[in-house]
Amino acid sequence: MTVKLALSALCLGLALGLLGALAKTSPYKPLRWVGGSYSTIVRGVPELLWVLFIYFGSVTLMSQLGDLLGIPGLELSAFAAGVIALGLCFGAYATEVFRGALLAIPKGHREAGLALGLSKGRIFSKLVLPQMWRIALPGLGNLFMILMKDTALVSVIGLEEIMRQSQNGVTSTKEPFTFYMVAAMIYLGLTILAMTGMHFMEKRAGRGFARANS
Numbered sequence: 001m002t003v004k005l006a007l008s009a010l011c012l013g014l015a016l017g018l019l020g021a022l023a024k025t026s027p028y029k030p031l032r033w034v035g036g037s038y039s040t041i042v043r044g045v046p047e048l049l050w051v052l053f054i055y056f057g058s059v060t061l062m063s064q065l066g067d068l069l070g071i072p073g074l075e076l077s078a079f080a081a082g083v084i085a086l087g088l089c090f091g092a093y094a095t096e097v098f099r100g101a102l103l104a105i106p107k108g109h110r111e112a113g114l115a116l117g118l119s120k121g122r123i124f125s126k127l128v129l130p131q132m133w134r135i136a137l138p139g140l141g142n143l144f145m146i147l148m149k150d151t152a153l154v155s156v157i158g159l160e161e162i163m164r165q166s167q168n169g170v171t172s173t174k175e176p177f178t179f180y181m182v183a184a185m186i187y188l189g190l191t192i193l194a195m196t197g198m199h200f201m202e203k204r205a206g207r208g209f210a211r212a213n214s
Contacts, residue, residue, distance in 0.1 A: 002161045003190065005082055005151045010144060012087030017094025024099050035095065042092035048153045050089055055081035055157045082154035090147050094140060101136035102128070134205040141198035145191055152187075162186055 016038075023035030042050070058076040105128060113123035155164040162183050169179040 001079075001159065002148075002151050002186075005079065005086070005154060005159070005161060006144070006148050008083045009086035009090055009147060009151075012083060013090025013094055013143075013147070014140075016087060016091025017098050020091060020095030021098030021102055024095065025102050039092045039095045042088055047085065047089045047150050048156065051082060051085040051153050051157060054085045054088075078154065078157045078159040081157060082151070082159055086147060086150055086154070089150070090143060093143050094136075097136045097139035097143065098132065100139075101132040104135050105131050130205075134202075137198070137202050137205055141195075141202070144194060144198070148190055148194060149187060 020035045020038050023031040024039070026032055026035070055076065055078065058081065062075050109127050109131070110123055113127050118126070151161055152163040155161060155167065158164070166179045166183040170176045173179070
């Protein structure tokens with residue numbers, strides 16, 4: 001459940017982060033305002049509060065939507081609320097990572113694409129996006145480590161992930177050190193696996209760049 005929650009929030013957060021970065025670097029002022037407001041507001045509120053806001057704040061909205069659609073008792077699950085909250089927070093931080101990566105790409109690369117007759121869409125997908133991904137990957141890796149540990153926050157709304165199971169074990173056996181130590185070891189193991197995966201991804205993303213500099 002912890003891995004499923006983290007990966008689902010990662011997918012949502014990457015999409016939001018990329019859209020936020022494109023908005024913040026847009027030549028249009030309203031889009032820059034939207035991107036800046038998103039990253040500032042979300043990063044300024046603790047992740048735990050976002051989990052609580054989205055889970056409990058959705059109760060009235062989902063109830064009204066259920067009445068409108070003729071589906072009584074419609075509600076947002078703890079898993080969905082956790083994915084939205086953690087994805088929203090990850091996306092806000094990823095916005096700044098992607099924005100920095102976009103600004104690090106020389107403008108001459110885009111101009112070269114225009115000189116070759118490429119459309120703006122192909123310039124972004126073939127020239128900008130691969131370079132942006134390579135530059136942003138280390139920062140995104142660090143954010144994913146934080147995201148993996150932030151999944152523990154979703155235990156407050158009843159999702160049966162690692163911390164929730166640990167708390168249940170402590171309640172049943174009155175042995176907090178044992179269960180929390182096991183939880184810590186599981187989180188550490190997941191972090192090591194994620195770090196190993198990120199290492200291979202960074203190595204693969206930078207292989208062309210390494211050849212060019214050799």
